[in-house]
Amino acid sequence: MSAILAWLNHWLERIDPGAHRRIKGLRLVTAYGLAEALGTLKDISIDVPAGMAVGALAGNIALWASVSEARSSRWQSSRDLMLLCLACALGAATFALSAPWLQLHGQAWPKIVLVAGAFLAGYLRRYGVSGAGIGSQIYIGQLLACNAQLTPGDLPAIGIAVLIAMLSAMVPRLLSGPAERPVLSPALPPTASRFRALSMPWALGLQAAVPSIIVVGLDATVGLLESVWAITACVYVVAGSAGGTRLRIRHRIVGTLIGVPLGLACLPLAQHEPMLLWSAASLAMIVYAMALPERYDVACAAFAFALMVTMAVSGEHSVTVLLARAWETALGCALAMAAAMVLFPLRDKTKDKRAAEVSPPKVR
Known part of the structure; x- marks a missing residue:
């Protein structure tokens, strides 16, 4: 112990x-x-x-x-x-x-x-x-x-x-x-868009909005259990560059795949020990605050766990609905990845400049 x-x-x-x-x-x-x-x-x-x-x-x-x-x-x-x-x-x-x-x-x-x-x-x-x-x-x-x-x-x-x-x-x-000393997220790096007329703020907004429109369209045509989870994933994986978005997507998927099963494992306690689950959710939110912004994977796992147990205590016991948290998050991340890499890519100009300084000159 x-x-x-x-x-x-x-x-x-x-x-x-x-x-x-x-x-x-x-x-x-x-x-x-x-x-x-x-x-x-x-x-x-x-x-x-x-x-x-x-x-x-x-x-x-x-x-x-x-x-x-x-x-x-x-x-x-x-x-x-x-x-x-x-x-x-x-x-x-x-x-x-x-x-x-x-x-x-x-x-x-x-x-x-x-x-x-x-x-x-x-x-x-x-x-x-x-x-x-x-x-x-x-x-x-x-x-x-x-x-x-x-x-x-x-x-x-x-x-x-x-x-x-x-x-x-x-x-x-x-x-x-x-007693609090806030840790701020790192400043957005100077970036360049493939489309010169498209500024970085517009690109960031469209990277979140366009996949969200696709999710709403999928919900209207084929039906999704909890499409808002996919939209939320589209919103919160957007970073200041394509590489940053890739990293956040990986962290969000890994965290969700850890937090959701842990929450489902606590499902039998929902009816018999609700106060125990509320306490566990509170501790998870404390871990969430501790992990942001440096450990996004830990934060996503803590929040996914807190969401699962609070939904269970509130009366949602369908494993199908609760599991939708995982696969619809993955769907939103995939669409956000496509928007960040293909539709509205942002390139970190700082890294490009550093690479140009390090790389040897070409010999003609």
Whole structure:
């Protein structure tokens, strides 16, 4: 037992020296739990439609806003958390307003709204960490609204949820204070596109949007169990160059293939020990926060595990649906790879310059 604890301590220090990201992981879980608890209070949810889970929506908004926030000071973090929560609410509102008339064209077509969020998640990275977070939050808001099947009648509930989420996300950040030292994702390298008229932000947006359109088309024609998982894979494997996208795709597939079976192995505990699975999901989200952004494979495995067990505890016990997480993620990754390598390839000019300096001159 002591050997296991020593190995665990060594692993924690190697992946998270100084325990800064562990603190952020605890903050994510605290923000989600606080928002979920506030959203279920009768005085808050009394005027909300019966089918609308304000607590779950507020919890997810607070959680993913906390993931995207990466500032050092309390003031800057609070400001960004407010903007990120509002961006998520905006995404949810756009889906809720668009879904009813898109539903008239087929069950899969409301998901076409996710394509706009997918594009913004890539395009807004031109504005740094705040832009990348806002683009991601708009997509996540649309995704949450899609999963909850929100309609225009749910707009007041979205407003309540975002207010709860802002409070729940900012309070833990104010308490964590200087104990956090955010690790930012590496800056995008200078890149060049095959198409000179296509700038890097447009290429990043199209690399996510075009595969997402294909996924929606496949869902409309042949039917997919959980097409949103394939779209999400298209969005979050996009990197600043073709090589970076390849690496993220490999990490996401490997992580998903590890996390999904681990989650399925815990399926028998869903009915008998739900609190144990909720605790395991919380620990997985802490590991997720620790692993980002340096160990994307570990982060993907932790999130896939957390998703599997929370779905199981929430009543989803179909192995077919849960396994769709793996193969539809692989489908989204394959389409994103095609977009990054063939349709809108980006070349890292820094590597090209370094290779030109190292390679010997040609002898004529």
